[in-house]
Amino acid sequence: MCGIVGYVGEKQAAPILLEGLAKLEYRGYDSAGIAVCNNGKISMTKAKGRLAVLSEKTAGGKSVLGNVGIGHTRWATHGEPSDMNSHPHLSQSGKFAVVHNGIIENYLELRAYLEGKGFKFLSETDTEVIAHLIEYYYKGDILETIIKLIGKLKGSYALGILCDECPDSFIAVRKDSPLIVGLGEGENFIASDVPAILSRTRKVYYLNDNEIVVVKKDDVKIYDLDKEEIHKEVSEVKWDIAAAEKGGYEHFMIKEIMEQPEAVRKTVAPRIQNGRVVFEELSLSEEYIKNINKIYVVACGSAYHVGVVGKYIFEKLTRIPVEVAIASEFRYCQPILDDKTLVIVISQSGETADTIAAMREVQKQGVKALAIVNVVGSSIAREADEVIYTWAGPEIAVATTKAYSTQLNIMCLAAMYFADILGRISEDEYKSMLEGLLALPEKIEKILENKDKIQHCASLYYNSKSVFFIGRSLDYAVALEGSLKLKEISYIHSEAYAAGELKHGTIALIEPGTLVVALCTVEELFEKMLSNIKEVKARGAVVLAIAIEGHTEIEKEADHVIYIPKNDKNILPSELVVPLQMFSYYVSSLKGLDIDKPRNLAKSVTVE
Numbered sequence: 001m002c003g004i005v006g007y008v009g010e011k012q013a014a015p016i017l018l019e020g021l022a023k024l025e026y027r028g029y030d031s032a033g034i035a036v037c038n039n040g041k042i043s044m045t046k047a048k049g050r051l052a053v054l055s056e057k058t059a060g061g062k063s064v065l066g067n068v069g070i071g072h073t074r075w076a077t078h079g080e081p082s083d084m085n086s087h088p089h090l091s092q093s094g095k096f097a098v099v100h101n102g103i104i105e106n107y108l109e110l111r112a113y114l115e116g117k118g119f120k121f122l123s124e125t126d127t128e129v130i131a132h133l134i135e136y137y138y139k140g141d142i143l144e145t146i147i148k149l150i151g152k153l154k155g156s157y158a159l160g161i162l163c164d165e166c167p168d169s170f171i172a173v174r175k176d177s178p179l180i181v182g183l184g185e186g187e188n189f190i191a192s193d194v195p196a197i198l199s200r201t202r203k204v205y206y207l208n209d210n211e212i213v214v215v216k217k218d219d220v221k222i223y224d225l226d227k228e229e230i231h232k233e234v235s236e237v238k239w240d241i242a243a244a245e246k247g248g249y250e251h252f253m254i255k256e257i258m259e260q261p262e263a264v265r266k267t268v269a270p271r272i273q274n275g276r277v278v279f280e281e282l283s284l285s286e287e288y289i290k291n292i293n294k295i296y297v298v299a300c301g302s303a304y305h306v307g308v309v310g311k312y313i314f315e316k317l318t319r320i321p322v323e324v325a326i327a328s329e330f331r332y333c334q335p336i337l338d339d340k341t342l343v344i345v346i347s348q349s350g351e352t353a354d355t356i357a358a359m360r361e362v363q364k365q366g367v368k369a370l371a372i373v374n375v376v377g378s379s380i381a382r383e384a385d386e387v388i389y390t391w392a393g394p395e396i397a398v399a400t401t402k403a404y405s406t407q408l409n410i411m412c413l414a415a416m417y418f419a420d421i422l423g424r425i426s427e428d429e430y431k432s433m434l435e436g437l438l439a440l441p442e443k444i445e446k447i448l449e450n451k452d453k454i455q456h457c458a459s460l461y462y463n464s465k466s467v468f469f470i471g472r473s474l475d476y477a478v479a480l481e482g483s484l485k486l487k488e489i490s491y492i493h494s495e496a497y498a499a500g501e502l503k504h505g506t507i508a509l510i511e512p513g514t515l516v517v518a519l520c521t522v523e524e525l526f527e528k529m530l531s532n533i534k535e536v537k538a539r540g541a542v543v544l545a546i547a548i549e550g551h552t553e554i555e556k557e558a559d560h561v562i563y564i565p566k567n568d569k570n571i572l573p574s575e576l577v578v579p580l581q582m583f584s585y586y587v588s589s590l591k592g593l594d595i596d597k598p599r600n601l602a603k604s605v606t607v608e
Contacts, residue, residue, distance in 0.1 A: 002075050003024030003071075003193070004070070004071070004099050004101055004160050005160075005189070006070045006190035007069055007189055008169060008170060010186055013066050014064040017069050017071035020189070021071050021196070023198070024191070030074060031074045031082070031086035032051050032053075032054045033071065033072055033074075033086045033087050034054070034069055034088070035070050035071075036064050036068065037068050037170075039167070042094060042095075042162055043064055043066070044097060045057055046083055046086035047083055048086060070160040070162055070190075072087035072160075074087050078125045085123045087099045089125065095135055095165070096135055096163055097162040098134070102155060102156035102158060102176065104157065105154045107126035107129045107155075111128075114133065117136060119132045126155075130159065133152060134149055134161065142214075143212065143214065147225055150210060156353060158172070158175075158177035158179040169216040172212070173207075173211065173212045174207050175209045177192075178192055178378065178379065179207050180193070180194065180204045181215065182197035182200065183201055184203075188220055189215075194237050194394075202236050202237040203235070204234070204235050204237060205220070206377040207222070238376075253585055253596055256397055261441035261448070263393060263402040264440050264574070266393075267406040268409050268413065276420070277413050278417075281389070282370075289422065292418075293320065294321050295320055295323075295342050295344060296322075296325055296343045297343075297345075298327050299355060300328065302348075305477065305478075305480045305484065306346055306408050307346060309478065310324075310408075310411035310415070311324050312473065312474050313412060317418070318415060318418045319422075327358045330358045331357055338367075339366060339367070341367050344414075345369055345372070346371075349375050349378060351380070359371070369383075369386070370387075371387045372407055373387065376389060390410055391406070392405075397595070398489075399489050405574055412437060412571065412574075413437070416434075433568050436571035440574055443564075444575060447565070447578045448578065450579070453562060454582045454586060458587045458590060461542070461544070462586075465493065466509070466515075467493070467515045468517070469482050469497070470496070470497050470532060471496075471499055472498060472522055475521055475525075475529075476499070478576045478577050479496035482577065482581075486580075486584045489593065489598045491591075491593070510540065511540055513540065514536075514541045514542065516541045516544070517545075518533050518558065519545075519546050520551070521546065521547060522569065530554065533545065534557060542559050543557070544561075545562070546561070547561055547562075548566055551563075
């Protein structure tokens with residue numbers, strides 16, 4: 001959730017650190033800081049607020065001299081956003097500076113211990129205990145000190161550490177929080193994510209848990225906890241830096257909405273060969289698939305909503321029972337698992353802390369984990385038994401759009417693949433879904449061309465205090481995502497309800513002028529949805545309906561209607577979500593909000 005950057009080389013470090021941190025702003029933060037070592041002395045500057053405040057404070061980094069440094073953007077967990085609680089944190093003597101992403105679970109115990117040894121704390125953070133603990137253990141060997149530190153810390157962390165006795169290097173280590181090493185010419189880097197360093201290098205090391213790296217300008221050495229050197233293969237980042245830029249759009253979110261046709265095409269097309277779905281990356285045998293008697297889908301946020309849609313489709317096509325679980329709860333509900341259970345974990349970043357923990361838990365029980373992720377080399381991608389990449393390209397906006405859509409496509413493809421092996425899908429249905437998936441990019445483009453109508457609807461209701469999304473079956477599953485999109489970027493209270501539940505309590509919340517977004521794309525339930533629209537209209541609601549082209553009779557009941565193209569019913573959710581994304585975007589834009597960086601949210605939730 002926080003952003004980390006480190007640099008060592010011939011150039012001045014501070015401007016490069018600020019540049020790198022700017023590329024990580026999408027991760028979410030409320031303060032920022034840098035520490036630079038120059039002539040054996042560490043200087044530190046930090047500030048509450050946006051990175052622009054820190055940049056102004058340091059004249060764009062020019063006022064902080066030195067060729068080695070670390071930087072950080074903080075998303076507050078321990079202690080309110082403030083200059084004092086911002087990272088980096090110095091040890092008591094100023095010998096060490098530390099930046100940290102993650103949460104130290106036993107920090108209170110460590111803090112009490114260090115206070116007993118005479119250490120004075122200036123902040124409310126868990127991170128400050130790390131800086132003091134390093135100083136307490138340091139006896140001249142920084143590598144030995146970090147190994148001892150790791151043995152004392154409980155929780156998750158990615159650390160960047162400066163030592164004034166090592167003015168030509170910095171040290172870094174990770175456990176359950178993302179961290180990469182960038183390899184340049186006469187300069188090297190660390191970062192929480194690729195965009196921070198992509199303008200300077202495409203060559204990276206992906207660190208595993210408890211790997212310690214010593215970074216110098218012309219040398220990078222990685223060690224394990226036995227001080228044995230580890231030799232890793234260099235990975236090369238394939239995607240273009242332009243993919244992480246706005247490209248003329250006002251916000252990353254609208255850019256990524258508009259990129260969905262191409263993202264869907266890249267996800268789907270390579271996996272359809274000779275009229276069949278293929279997953280060349282999977283090693284699951286037909287025998288294994290035929291023995292599956294239960295599937296769990298485990299995820300958080302929008303990825304969880306993908307799982308809800310996926311449940312409908314998987315169960316319909318494969319007749320295998322599917323349960324969808326929120327990752328943070330799955331770990332504690334003592335799920336019933338055996339060797340015939342498959343767990344599908346879904347995560348855009350591949351670094352979602354709760355999802356990683358849930359995956360590790362099922363693997364301990366000998367259950368296979370199949371991961372659907374976007375980020376190559378991420379923790380989930382490396383640790384899962386099987387991996388399917390969405391190939392959506394970098395997604396910068398906090399509110400996911402194209403990652404959700406491509407995850408949905410993978411779930412459809414996977415359901416078809418499994419059902420085909422099991423012999424439980426008719427050739428007609430298989431062909432219909434295949435044609436629907438291949439036609440999807442063009443149909444999404446058609447929806448995007450209708451942006452003026454969607455923007456007009458947003459202009460009518462951007463001042464709403466509360467919005468309700470209703471639908472049945474797959475429409476209800478998509479309503480969950482539509483509601484989340486609206487609340488997370490517009491701060492309007494919104495909820496999604498199964499339309500059949502309206503009379504069981506929810507309808508009491510409807511009052512004159514309340515906006516109800518009614519999703520009406522499930523053909524066999526269309527008449528029932530018309531009845532639900534009449535119910536809320538009778539209580540004074542204003543209804544924005546989304547329906548399939550041709551169902552013009554809905555115009556007699558709804559105040560406004562947005563149409564989406566006809567498609568196979570299992571593929572329609574991939575179309576239906578697009579106008580909901582656009583509606584949320586335009587509502588937030590009309591309210592003048594920071595769309596790409598909504599308050600209190602982070603792109604990659606790497607702490608529990």
